[in-house]
């Protein structure tokens with residue numbers, strides 16, 4: 470099984486290191502810059518459970534050196550997808566499956582979703598439909614990523630917690646291609662359940678990212694602090710209820726109540742969300758995939774999003790001032 474992880478940063482680097490150490494797939498990674506040079510020189514280093522392991526992986530900057538793959542795992546940030554399409558294309562053949570590991574609303578959301586919006590492209594995550602056109606949604610296996618991972622230094626991945634990468638076909642089918650990949654991930658020590666309703670799981674993750682990520686960027690606060698403060702908790706809750714109405718109008722089942730989801734986020738503790746970390750490091754923030762796309766879904770479904778609109782306007786302004794955002 471030929472597998473390429475495209476964008477082997479925190480999440481991609483963790484997945485690639487685990488698969489490489491297990492050794493049962495023909496694995497390659499596409500990386501760039503100092504991170505790539507460090508991996509080529511010293512291997513992909515993974516710190517997990519306080520122990521460092523070095524994974525030897527085939528690492529390239531130009532995907533075309535690798536040829537057609539059975540699986541391409543897209544593990545970059547959502548806003549890095551469209552600019553990379555030309556580099557991804559040589560990896561795709563007739564039977565290639567593409568696993569999308571981005572947080573937020575995925576660009577393929579309305580593929581095989583059924584209903585009036587079937588086939589709709591989302592401008593917030595796929596401006597002009599270029600990703601849909603180039604990759605083709607029929608290749609997609611969706612994913613919800615739970616591990617928390619960081620890149621500590623070029624070539625050095627530090628696993629913080631969690632091993633679950635839920636997978637799911639947009640159609641809900643338990644396909645052979647999804648179960649075959651899941652088997653390899655499980656052999657590598659990861660949890661990889663294949664879901665029949667991956668969209669519902671995407672929404673439960675998105676619930677937290679949509680609200681806590683921009684509020685943490687705006688306030689500089691950790692998850693625990695946002696939840697402990699009655700006023701910021703109320704803003705998060707209002708955003709989540711607006712999102713819930715949108716999701717439910719699209720047929721999504723929210724299997725946990727909103728207050729349990731809020732408590733779960735607070736229990737993560739004194740943790741800075743990825744959006745706050747990106748702001749502090751001057752890196753592009755995933756505003757469109759986590760917040761802008763939900764607002765777009767609100768427009769498409771006729772659901773009002775007053776609190777989401779307000780927070781989106783503020784976080785976009787802040788990110789623009791800091792050079793961490795340019796509209797897609």
Ligand SMILES: NC(=O)C1=CN([C@@H]2O[C@H](COP(=O)(O)OP(=O)(O)OC[C@H]3O[C@@H](n4cnc5c(N)ncnc54)[C@H](OP(=O)(O)O)[C@@H]3O)[C@@H](O)[C@H]2O)C=CC1
Pocket residue numbers: 475476477478479480481499500501502504544545546547549552553556570571572614615616617618619620743755
């Ligand atoms: N980290 C985490 O704990 C979690 C992350 N997620 C989600 O997973 C996704 C990935 O996040 P994360 O792993 O943190 O992001 P990172 O920025 O750590 O990793 C993305 C990597 O992709 C690389 N990349 C982007 N474009 C290209 C390209 N054209 N060619 C080669 N390499 C490229 C980046 O390089 P460069 O740095 O040079 O841009 C970077 O190394 C996001 O959607 C995030 O929200 C979900 C759950 C938890």
Ligand SMILES: CC(C)(CO)C(=O)C(=O)O
Pocket residue numbers: 572677678681682734737740741742743744
């Ligand atoms: C911490 C958490 C769960 C925020 O909701 C997250 O996914 C992120 O930081 O992006």
